Amino acid sequence: RTFDGLELFKTADLGNQGVRPETDLTQIEIWSQFLNSLQTANIIGFGSYTFKQKPAPYVLRIINESVIDQQYFQSIKFFFSFTTHGSFQSKAMDKIAEHMNKRLNNAKFLGKIDFHCPENYPPILPKIGEKDKWDNEEIVRLTSFEQDLIRRIHDPDFKGEKFAISNKDLTVGQKEKYLSYGIVEVDTNLCLKCGVCERNCPYNAIKLKDYKDGVVVDNINDSEAGAEGVVRIPTVDQERCQLCARCYNNCPAHAINFVKYNTHLRSQYKGPQLKFVKIQEDEQERIDIRGEQPVEFGKLPGLLKLLLRKLY
Template identity: 30%
Template sequence: MHVLFITYSLTGNTAFVAESIGKILREQFGHSVTFIDALKIIKAAKLGSNKKPISENRDLDCKELQDLRAQLAQADVLGLGCFVSCHLPQIGLEEIFDTSVLSAEIFSNIKFFFTYTTHGSVPHPVGDVLATIINNRTEQASYLGHLNIRTPENIISYLPPINYHNAWDDVELAKIDPFGMSVGEALKDPNNIKSISFNKIAHIDYSMQFSIVGRTGPPQVDESKCVKCRTCVNLCPYNVIKIGSKGFPEWDADSCLVCCRCYNQCPNEAIDFPKVFGAFRSRYSKPDFTKVGVGDGKNEKGQIMIPLPLPQEIFARRGWKP
């Protein structure tokens, strides 16, 4: 069978999970595997960059979407994954699957699907959201299950006691191989697969993601440090950074979702969020997957490493009700 992975990953965490599952399906079970970068599609097609269910000024004929359509038409199995932001998938991911972007016949060969998510601090049932997105287009396909992994964080610390991590918890890493094996074993006997149930989500409300910028303020650039390299412009997944009249980057505060990619990846640390007290940088472009375990002290980069609190502790601290 041909397995297609569509993954939204900023720091490499979710992409690593997808690649690990794909390696098992390819090497252990002989399936052909293809990986699609959802972030590149969203950026190239200009999806999800406005506060509207459907974005304006979209480019639905871009090469990235054409490649996706071709791969979907050939795929038997679809895997969809992303990192969790405000207990939601990222803006634009749902729009890729809109009927105006992908026609119904493109999904006609999809027989099975599964989902996977990564989160930093607080786990949320985004698997149901992703499963609903696919099920809305492939009602005939069987659901093979969901994998949720706690991973290193690469965002501004909204919960100061958590700080940053660039090491993986070995307990979380140990979940990946069994999930890949379970998918592979199920596909051995496709005629007898029983679809796993999930909660269908009637409506996805992204208002909480858009509210983040109100708490942090839009990013600002220190012109004395900025070398006008345009790295931030090229990396922004939402196309909200433009070059101003002086050659320095400027942010559209109404569309910025504070993914922090520009903040973390600026080579001269010229970008900051002035409203966030005590903000500091994780400063990595991709986690080091050879380092496992989270403990007290500091790593070789001098980053603070402390154990993650349990979800219920976070809920209590923030006054949230699970």
């Protein structure tokens, strides 16, 4: 079964930079489903988008022992890792494999893939009205990778693939990149107060808060729906925000702006609208990578073109 890792990440509040409060994850519906599925699974794959040559900030916490007890990994015999990037290739898939290997006793590593997708980072998205297209060669690579996984699983002589182990600390580079992006703001004149940004933020960095005369309302009686002078506004916690751009790309009113780059002039990219198809025989799910809407194929823009977008 396929689970949205960022939804698991969000509901467990793993993006909290402080001490994570003790939570019984089995009481959270999606976590209960995930852990039940994991406990009987033979294969697990873990993926992430890349951020400055590394997996997304804090995302590897999801496989820490303090989050998932060892009992849930007992039936795992194989694992694989994958990452997506829109511009720079990286070894983030190796870092994921390294972390998984520490938890998965005697499981064999099936392989890894760094998948090149259309960019979703706002400052280098195309202008409004334009969009980048998927490269069909990447879909072919993904299909080939899937076939390799199946072949290795059924090969009795398969000993496991290799992955690179690196002690290079990229934390400083990630921090520098993060600071260079500036801050995220909400245009209250465009905002619909619909809560899409709050629901989509994996780091729980956006909250809809009630304001009255420019001040956050603390008195619950004053914040009741319809109370005179009360306005509900999405507020971004800049400390929690990791600039993943989910809020930007999903906002129906285009009200989110990366201020430093005036991204209100840029298009949005939500990613493929993947379709989960139920397989009747075993009631498992698979992903239709082509999505519910036809995916337009073309050539992904080169690195130089992407970088030049920051300038105009």
